[in-house]
Amino acid sequence: MQTIERLGNIQNPNFDELGRKIYWLDFLKKKGYDVSEGYAIPKSFFNRFISENNIDINSYKNKPVFKYDEIRQTIYKNDFPEEMKNILYGVFSTLKSPLIVRSSSSYEDMEDYSCAGMFTSVNGVNNFDEFLNAIKICWISSFDESIDYYIKNTRDFAISLLIQEELNYEFGGVAFSVNPISGNANEILIESSKSGPKAVVTGSGEINNILISKYEEEEQEPVFLQIKETLLALESYFGTFVDMEWLFDGKTLSVLQARPVTTIKENQQSYIDVDDDVAMTYQLKNLSRLHSRWIEKKKKVRKCCKQNNIKVGGFYYWFRDNDPEANSIDEILNLMPNANSFEVHDGKDVLLVQKEDVKETVKQYAASALRIAESVPTEYCGFASVIDDKYYIEAAKGGFTAFYSGEFEVTKYVVDSDGKKEFSDEKYFDEEYFYDGKWWAKRSIEPTLVRLSDNIIKDVIRITLIINKSFNNARVEWILNEKGVYLFDITVENDRLLSQYGEGKIISAGKCCGNSKVLKEITVFDDYINKVSIRMGYQLLQIEADDRIKKIKDSLSIEEGDIVVCEYPNEKLAVILDKAKGFIFERGSLLCHFAIILRERHIPAVVYPKALERIKDGQMVSISDGEVKIEK
Numbered sequence: 001m002q003t004i005e006r007l008g009n010i011q012n013p014n015f016d017e018l019g020r021k022i023y024w025l026d027f028l029k030k031k032g033y034d035v036s037e038g039y040a041i042p043k044s045f046f047n048r049f050i051s052e053n054n055i056d057i058n059s060y061k062n063k064p065v066f067k068y069d070e071i072r073q074t075i076y077k078n079d080f081p082e083e084m085k086n087i088l089y090g091v092f093s094t095l096k097s098p099l100i101v102r103s104s105s106s107y108e109d110m111e112d113y114s115c116a117g118m119f120t121s122v123n124g125v126n127n128f129d130e131f132l133n134a135i136k137i138c139w140i141s142s143f144d145e146s147i148d149y150y151i152k153n154t155r156d157f158a159i160s161l162l163i164q165e166e167l168n169y170e171f172g173g174v175a176f177s178v179n180p181i182s183g184n185a186n187e188i189l190i191e192s193s194k195s196g197p198k199a200v201v202t203g204s205g206e207i208n209n210i211l212i213s214k215y216e217e218e219e220q221e222p223v224f225l226q227i228k229e230t231l232l233a234l235e236s237y238f239g240t241f242v243d244m245e246w247l248f249d250g251k252t253l254s255v256l257q258a259r260p261v262t263t264i265k266e267n268q269q270s271y272i273d274v275d276d277d278v279a280m281t282y283q284l285k286n287l288s289r290l291h292s293r294w295i296e297k298k299k300k301v302r303k304c305c306k307q308n309n310i311k312v313g314g315f316y317y318w319f320r321d322n323d324p325e326a327n328s329i330d331e332i333l334n335l336m337p338n339a340n341s342f343e344v345h346d347g348k349d350v351l352l353v354q355k356e357d358v359k360e361t362v363k364q365y366a367a368s369a370l371r372i373a374e375s376v377p378t379e380y381c382g383f384a385s386v387i388d389d390k391y392y393i394e395a396a397k398g399g400f401t402a403f404y405s406g407e408f409e410v411t412k413y414v415v416d417s418d419g420k421k422e423f424s425d426e427k428y429f430d431e432e433y434f435y436d437g438k439w440w441a442k443r444s445i446e447p448t449l450v451r452l453s454d455n456i457i458k459d460v461i462r463i464t465l466i467i468n469k470s471f472n473n474a475r476v477e478w479i480l481n482e483k484g485v486y487l488f489d490i491t492v493e494n495d496r497l498l499s500q501y502g503e504g505k506i507i508s509a510g511k512c513c514g515n516s517k518v519l520k521e522i523t524v525f526d527d528y529i530n531k532v533s534i535r536m537g538y539q540l541l542q543i544e545a546d547d548r549i550k551k552i553k554d555s556l557s558i559e560e561g562d563i564v565v566c567e568y569p570n571e572k573l574a575v576i577l578d579k580a581k582g583f584i585f586e587r588g589s590l591l592c593h594f595a596i597i598l599r600e601r602h603i604p605a606v607v608y609p610k611a612l613e614r615i616k617d618g619q620m621v622s623i624s625d626g627e628v629k630i631e632k
Contacts, residue, residue: 003042004039004040004041004042004045004087004088004091005039005040006037006038006039006040007022007025007026007029007035007037007038007039007040007162007164008026008029008030008035010022010026010040013026013027016043017042017043017044017160018040018042018043018104018160019103019104019105019159019160020104020259021102021103021104021162021257021259022040022104022160022162024257024258024259025162025255025257025258026040027237028255028258031233033230033255034252034253034254034255035254035255036164036165036166036167036254036256037095037096037164037165038095038099038162038163038164038165039091039095039162039163040104040160040161040162040163041091041135041160041161041162041163042160043156043158043159043160044158045084045160045161046139046158046159046160047158048084049075049078049080049081049084049139050075052081052084053078053079053081055071055074055075055078057071057157059071059074060143068143068144071140071143072140072143075136075139075140075143076136076137076140080132085132088128088131088132088135089128091163092128092131092163095163095164095165096165097125097126097127097165098123098124098125098126098165098166099123099125099126099131099163099164099165099166100121100122100123100124100125100163100164100165100166101121101122101123101125101131101134101135101137101138101161101162101163102121102138102161102162102163102164103119103120103121103138103141103142103159103161103162104159104160104161104162105119105142105159105160119138119141119142119159120137120138120141121138122134122137122138123166124166135161138159138161139159139161142157142158142159143157167247167249167254168249169247169248169249169254170194170248170249170250171192171193171194171247171248172192172193172245172246172247172248172256173190173191173192173193173245173246174190174191174243174244174245174246175188175189175190175191175227175231175243175244175246176188176189176190176231176241176242176243177214177231177232177234177235177241177242177243178241179211179321185214185241186213186214186215187211187212187213187214188211188212188213188214188227188228188231189209189210189211189321190209190210190211190212190224190227191208191209191210192208192210193208209320209321209368210224211321212224212225212228214228214232223248223253226253227244227246227253230244230246230253230255231244234258238258238260240260241260242258242259242260243258243259244256244257244258245257245258269319269322270318270319270322270323270327270328271316271317271318271319271323271328271331271332271372272316272317273316273335274299274302274315274316274317275299275302275303275306300470301467301471301487301489301490304466304467304470304471305487308466310463310466310487311483311484311485311486311487312486312487313373313374313375313376313486313488314335314336314339314373314374315343315371315372315373315374316332316335316371316372316373317369317370317371317372318332318362318369318370318371318372319368319369320362320365320367320368320369320370321368326359326362326363329358329359329362329372330359332372333355333358333372336374338374338483339355339374339375339376340354340355340375341353341354341355341375342355342358342372342373342374342375343371343372343373343374343375344358344361344362344365344370344371344372345370345371345373346365346366346367346370352375352435358372375435376479376481376486377481377482378398378399378434378435378479378480378481379397379398379479379480379481379482380395380396380397380398380450380452380479380480381395381396381398381399381400381402381403381477381478381479381480381488382394382395382396382410382411382460382477382478382479382480383403383475383476383477383478383589383591383592384460384461384463384464384475384476384478384591385464385473385474385475385476385493385590385591386464386465386468386473387414389416389417390414390415390416390417390422391413391414391415391416391417391460391461391464392412392413392414392590392591393412393413393414393415393452393457393460394410394411394412394413394589394590394591395410395411395412395413395450395452395480396408396410396411396429396432396450397429397432397445397448397450398429398432398433398434399432399433399434399435399440400433400440400477400488401433401440401442402432402433403589403591403592403593404592404593406567406568406569406570406588406589406592406594407567407568407570408427408429408431409427409587410427410450410589411424411425411426411427411450411451411452412424412425412590413425413452413457415457415461417461417465419454419457419458419461421457426449426450426451427449427450428447428448428449428450429445429447429448429450430444430445430446430447430448431443431444431445432445452480456480456485459484459485460476460478460485463476463478463485463487464476467487467490471490471492472492473492473493474490474491474492474493475490475491475492475493475591475596476490477489477490477491491593491596493596493599493600505606505607505608505626505627506605506606506607506625506626507569507583507585507588507590507595507598507599507605507606507607508583508595508598508599508602508603508604508605509599509604510582510602510603510604510623511604511622511623511624511625512563512581512582512604512622512623513563513620513621513622513623514561514562514563514581514582514620514621514622515559515561515562515563515618515619515620515621516562516563516564516565516584516615516616516617516618516619516620516621517558517559517562517563517564517565517580517617518565518566518612518615518616518617519564519565519566520566520612558576558579558580559579560579561579561581562579562580562581563580563581563582563583563584563621563623564576564580564582564583564584565583565584565611565612565615565621566583566584566585566586566611566612567585567586567587567612568585568586568587568588569583569585569588569589569592569594569595569598569605570594573594574594574597577597577601577603580603581603581604582603582604582605582623583598583603583604583605583606584605584606584608584611584615584621584623584628585605585606585607585608585611586607586608586609586610586611586612587607587609588605588607604623605623606623606626606627606628608628611628614630615628615630619631
């Protein structure tokens with residue numbers, strides 16, 4: 001397909017060129033369903049724009065950091081050739097404003113993954129300039145690292161687009177031809193909001209849930225019976241369960257989108273324990289906003305802990321539709337008798353609630369599924385791993401963000417299986433990360449020496465030994481409070497730790513030599529990633545005008561084979577791994593996330609005190625067996 005065609009009149013439609021969104025809406029419009037008037041802009045139109053503007057679509061491959069920034073800017077700033085602009089004007093002029101420009105990537109709405117919300121749509125388009133701008137914004141949304149992580153293979157960046165007239169509505173929402181919470185295939189779940197489907201999809205706004213029997217006749221408002229009939233027809237077309245986004249204007253039901261839902265086994269419990277085998281009967285996608293990967297990942301780990309008397313924090317998934325009066329909440333809380341407060345998570349926000357308030361709190365949430373987790377107080381946290389039959393232990397005051405950020409010096413021990421210390425390096429903390437009820441925040445504290453007692457060390461060793469018997473080469477994440485040591489999580493490394501790591505110098509073994517690239521302000525680097533990394537085209541001009549951003553990006557322009565010198569192993573440095581040959585840190589944790597990544601990539605890294613003072617930018621440096629040599 002090389003031309004722009006009207007929805008409902010597309011000749012020889014196919015998934016790859018159009019994406020499933022356009023394919024099914026064209027199919028439904030041909031079947032007589034109400035679908036807003038519009039056009040399909042095929043992938044080939046994007047490719048033509050790239051070709052006629054002589055844009056190198058693979059230029060991002062040569063960028064060491066924020067690899068898609070430049071290609072997004074290039075696409076956004078180039079103009080449409082006159083002939084293409086005339087074709088688009090013909091499309092724009094035949095439709096009634098306002099318009100909505102929607103992505104229809106071939107990766108969206110697939111049976112294996114939906115890519116929901118990853119590609120951009122732009123609504124409220126009222127003039128031709130806005131229309132051209134919206135097309136480019138949707139196109140460049142395909143250049144996004146988060147999509148890379150989700151798809152996990154080489155992909156096509158070209159996406160087709162759907163141009164439609166925006167519809168007026170009284171209310172709208174999402175409807176499922178199977179109950180996605182209980183798995184009951186005999187029920188249809190309809191979620192509606194006066195704010196439309198977006199309020200339902202994002203969880204914002206007031207949402208009403210309606211359950212309808214799929215096969216029995218019952219009294220319902222005509223629009224809901226019409227939704228039921230449409231879903232049953234869609235099931236026959238798709239050959240599986242479906243969900244549908246819809247709008248109702250008081251007279252007409254319009255279909256905005258339809259996609260398959262993977263088969264769900266029937267289950268109607270009020271709540272589930274993540275260790276219960278019944279958890280695996282649920283379709284995990286429907287709990288993804290509630291970290292449902294924990295059901296999959298931690299089920300085996302937590303069962304191992306229960307069998308070996310290892311403390312773990314408890315959490316359960318509660319389903320509103322199966323327990324509207326929250327009668328099972330007291331039972332859930334009784335299963336975690338030692339907790340005085342709980343985290344209530346609806347997939348969007350986490351609220352810290354006292355035990356006596358949990359029941360009333362869950363009633364106030366609109367979400368169909370909530371996670372209720374024991375809030376385990378954290379005095380110390382740490383990592384532990386096995387190094388050649390010895391145990392390497394790291395500890396910090398407060399929460400794990402102390403490790404994730406890499407900014408703190410941490411207490412370290414190497415001990416034998418009896419708990420005898422062979423090496424120790426205990427540190428004072430004058431700051432800590434604490435859970436403020438929403439997230440982990442940093443606060444100042446009185447200087448505190450982080451020192452683990454012999455009994456605590458033996459308990460950490462016991463947990464680490466048990467976990468490593470079941471999960472080979474596992475890094476244990478633990479937390480400590482007045483009730484003892486709890487297992488928080490585990491990470492299995494690909495490479496076995498060696499005795500040389502315990503010396504405190506080597507983060508990742510190996511040898512290398514190259515020019516140094518000094519990053520003096522890693523906190524500024526954090527700021528760039530957190531606040532400035534762009535995803536939307538209309539932010540580009542603001543960023544270009546900011547000299548501070550240019551300075552940061554220039555400081556990160558490392559050459560192939562450079563050895564990066566910086567303060568500590570922050571996991572966000574992963575964006576420069578394709579260029580860096582090695583890393584020299586002033587301080588660092590052996591078991592932090594970035595250290596694991598470096599070992600998996602076999603990139604040498606060492607701790608070298610006062611590295612920023614001792615090494616100048618551009619000097620030739622070498623790393624060998626934990627030692628650093630600097631060419632004068």
